[in-house]
Amino acid sequence: MTVTTPDSPIKHQIPSYLDPNNIGPYEIFLEQVERVTPYLGHLTKWVETLKRPKRILVVDIPVHLDDGTVAHFEGYRVQHNTSRGPAKGGVRFHQDVTLSEVMALSAWMTIKNAAVNLPYGGGKGGIRIDPRNYSQSELERITRRYTSEIGLIIGPEKDIPAPDVNTGPQTMAWMMDTYSMNVGRTATGVVTGKPISLGGSLGRSDATGRGVFVTGAEAMKKLGMPMEGARIAVQGFGNVGEAAARIFHGAGAKIVAIQDVTGTIVSEKGIDPAKALAHLKATGKITGLEGTEEITRDEFWSVDCDVMVPAALEKQITLANAGQIRAKLIVEGANGPTIPAADDLLAEKGITVVPDVLANAGGVTVSYFEWVQDFSSFFWTEEEINNRLDRIMQDAFRSLWDVKEQHGVTLRTAVYIVSCTRVLEARALRGLYP
16 A cells, blocks of 8 residues: 655555555554655664664563462563663563554653753563552562563663663562662662652653644644633643643643543533543542533544543544544654654644653653752752753744745654764764674
């Protein structure tokens, strides 16, 4: 099948055996690289660097469960690129984790870090596990064994893991402690997203959602969309989606729809994210909140809104639902939520997309702040953290918007032009050894 991108007249080939609605995560990344290659000039000779992860580690994780049996789990750590600095990226615990997914997530981290000009390459990790089925002590043993297995390739100046889906500060504390015990010293900088008492940074928990808001607000200004009363639909109500909804709400926008794994709710009058979170904690589901109606999962995509924030998992916006979207602006809080073919359709409809590799870079930016603070043992206030984050995200958005306007491309392509150029320039300058 031949796809003509909205960015240029150049035609890009998708192999005929790939279903454009069902391509794997890493194939999505490869297609994104393919689309930007014509803009790379003399650096094109190095483009294979982006298509091939530097290092892939697949590990077996055997642990004793609480009932005395031994269970085995499959874990991954992928370092996609380290041309600009140590690998950086989260670790997720999820029953659907695959190597293709972790490879793609590590590659998107390479692009993301370069987009906001952080001195990092891209990395990612994961364990194929449904953490809801295991006790806290079992999850601790699984985390520690996983850390020991990948310990030979991680480190404060080699590869720095962080939280992702179903992991958080406690997971990072276990990882830091395990690594520290193995190297014989306390190494706070080996992970970020740690508890504050172990060298974590203020502002980290809201950082990704805050970055979604900041880039979304900048895009709204460019599009002439007022914040006051803007209708926001949020998919995913975890760390990213909840924070983004709360900050948009606090700025005067109206949350008209929320979807999570338990269901979908809408309200034309607006949903208070704080009440939604309290209801979710009390009942275990988002549905049933007073003043809201429940709709089907598929109906979420056709909600009448100004801004849509997909903040769940990858491959959510496909050809099957992209045509239903009524938003003027999409701000991607999740990693890889839009497949390339759907991206084309959104562009044809005139919908602006702030891509994941820019919109959700707030988390890794504050992770960078944490890493720097750990090295110096000097910590900043939350106000300082938020001000630095806002400035970096605003500056990155504005410069990338200028590239978009200069080339007449989508914002996603503009981000890839800048990020791929930065990575490949580093690769070219460093040369090959030996």
